[in-house]
Amino acid sequence: MTFPAYRSLLDGAPGHDIFVASQGTELCGLALWRESEEGGRRLLSIFTASVWRRRGVARALLRQAQETYRFAGAGKLAAFWSDSLPGAEPFSRLLASLGWSIPALDCVRISANAQQTKIWSDSRRMERMTIRPGIEFREFGAVSAAERTEIDRLLEAEGVPARWRPFDPLENVNQQLSLLMYRNTHLDGWIVVQDSAPSEVWFYSLYNRGLSASAGALMPLLVEVCRRHHAAFGPTGRWRYNTGPDHPGMAAFLDRYAEEFADFHDRHLYSTFTPTGAPSATV
Ligand SMILES: CC(C)(COP(=O)(O)OP(=O)(O)OC[C@H]1O[C@@H](n2cnc3c(N)ncnc32)[C@H](O)[C@@H]1OP(=O)(O)O)[C@@H](O)C(=O)NCCC(=O)NCCS
Incomplete structure (x- = not known):
């Protein structure tokens, strides 16, 4: 349910957190975070199963992480993504609606x-x-x-x-x-x-x-x-x-x-x- 490069992290890796959204036994979506050097967290991947899209799953996953990290006193949260992903536009809209900074260029x-x-x-x-x-x-x-x-x-x-x-x-x-x-x-x-x-x-x-x-x-x-x-x-x-x-x-x-x-x-x-x-x- 996430990029192949991150699949090995799903078994649980030190310094990483996985947030999961489920309905009964059905897995609807997940978000994978990694602790960053400054004590903040970096979002590595967020994914909603296609049948669950546009029903608030990703929003709930992000809100939950924001709240958890606020409570834990973690520093800044950061997300990096490619504008070539099909989900790039929806994802940047979602971040904007949750008060994240305007997307800036990391690199071409x-x-x-x-x-x-x-x-x-x-x-x-x-x-x-x-x-x-x-x-x-x-x-x-x-x-x-x-x-x-x-x-x-x-x-x-x-x-x-x-x-x-x-x-x-x-x-x-x-x-x-x-x-x-x-x-x-x-x-x-x-x-x-x-x-x-x-x-x-x-x-x-x-x-x-x-x-x-x-x-x-x-x-x-x-x-x-x-x-x-x-x-x-x-x-x-x-x-x-x-x-x-x-x-x-x-x-x-x-x-x-x-x-x-x-x-x-x-x-x-x-x-x-x-x-x-x-x-x-x-x-
Ligand atoms: C991007 C993604 C995670 C969104 O998941 P989702 O559960 O469908 O999103 P939500 O239902 O929580 O939508 C939250 C907001 O995102 C935006 N959004 C989501 N899907 C959208 C779409 N198809 N078109 C436009 N905006 C969209 C909207 O602002 C939406 O708020 P609204 O429904 O109140 O208008 C999902 O499309 C996905 O898994 N894509 C493939 C993986 C990916 O590209 N991940 C992002 C980069 S790592």
Whole structure:
């Protein structure tokens, strides 16, 4: 009755609570919560059996949790969900009606299977993008230590924070798939790719130095790294990339273009609720 990833928690796992709604012996719905670091609770999943939908089951499950946690003096409650779920809209309405905060963006998530990547990278439009005159790509692995220092100095002088510079000492950086992109010999942007799981990589960061301000300026970089990813990992490889609200330009870019190069794309949202009247801590 919940996402497969959470089923193992239903046997009872430390730090987790399960609220169940039932009618006689029939299970109508359940909500799964996890204790968060700050002492609050995070809603992992809420689900109503389809025959019981729109009869107040989820509302009752949330009210019960709010009341239980208020009584226990737990801190803030938080819920995270994907806007791609069929229940996303009903769920956000439900939260709003119970006084939760307006849903905010946690991150834009995109990912693709390399097989999918091959389909589009074979298309003429995508191919043309990476062979535009003046565009050149360089693998991190081919950049010497002296050049790295030089690039780092240039970017430091420009005020690029250390964590966004290409050669930030990060673990598991894939030196073949991480690329610098040049336009007419000027460094324009880069992508840092990290190995995460077998056949899977994270696009850790994408940076546009701003020489070309058009919204699609990074598209050739993405197309090129996806093409190389397919060549390296074959059809079973997968890449993922997330970006949060601290990068509004990138979030807008992905909202607009992700469908062109990803086979999965969503907005991960969150909302919070502070149970009022919670018993204050004894001094
Ligand atoms: C989202 C879900 C949990 C709602 O469960 P439910 O028991 O049907 O919800 P309730 O009957 O308690 O409805 C409470 C409110 O939610 C909203 N809502 C529920 N279903 C809705 C629908 N189909 N359309 C619009 N609003 C809806 C309404 O605001 C409703 O209040 P109202 O009936 O007074 O208008 C259920 O649809 C579900 O299990 N979906 C699949 C799992 C999922 O997406 N979970 C959420 C993210 S983890």
